[in-house]
Amino acid sequence: MASSVSQWDMADHLADNEDTLKGKFLTFQLAEVGYGIEIRHVTEIIGIQKITDVPDMPDFIRGVINLRGKVIPVMDVRLRFNLPSRPYDERTCIIVVNLDGKSVGLVVDEVSEVLEIPAEQIEPAPSSSKGKNRYIQGMGKVGEEVKILLDVSRLLYEEELEQLDSVSQG
Known part of the structure; x- marks a missing residue:
């Protein structure tokens, strides 16, 4: 599905009503493992694009993108989870989420x-x-599979959010 998704805007698909979004998760793959995030945090999905490096950021922050004139910091979730990196391809996507009023890819x-x-x-x-599961909201059972459901608000620490905010402000 990802290769056919060049841009996907939540507003086009779901009303911004908490009740219609409850229990809905956008699922994705990382290193052949299924993950999910609550759809209410997702603003859009875009294909991979040029990411501009920003010095002095944590390794998992790849840099920033220009999304319709707005500077958006981009995190590689593989690197955040200490998984081996891999080259981006036509299936690689950026999920733009809203974290405390800030957009992060x-x-x-x-x-x-x-x-x-x-x-x-x-x-x-x-x-x-060791607190390694701090990003995990729960384990979702879907048929015979299990999806690791992430807590988007915990993907970044408070100080990392502040650091990203200073980058996106210019």
Whole structure:
């Protein structure tokens, strides 16, 4: 599906009504593992494009893009999760999400689909003594598969959000 998605605007597909978005997740692939994020955080999906490097950023922040005149910081989710990097291809997408009123692009291997996962099909994340699961909201059961559901608001620490805010402000 990702290769056919050059640009996808949430406003065209769903009303901005919390009830219609509840339990809906945009699913995507990273290193052949299925992940999901709550659709209410997603503003659009775009194909990979030129990313401008910004000095003094964490390794997982690839840089910024110019999206219709707005500077958007871009995070490579693979690198955020300490997964090996891979070259971007025609299936690589940037999911633009809204974090506390700020737009951030998330680079993923491939966007899959929007799934409805009822609350009773979501289990808590496995516990970790090292806090490695701080990004995980829960584990969504979809048929025989499990999707790792991410908490978008936890992908960045407070100080990283402030650092990104200073970059996108110019």
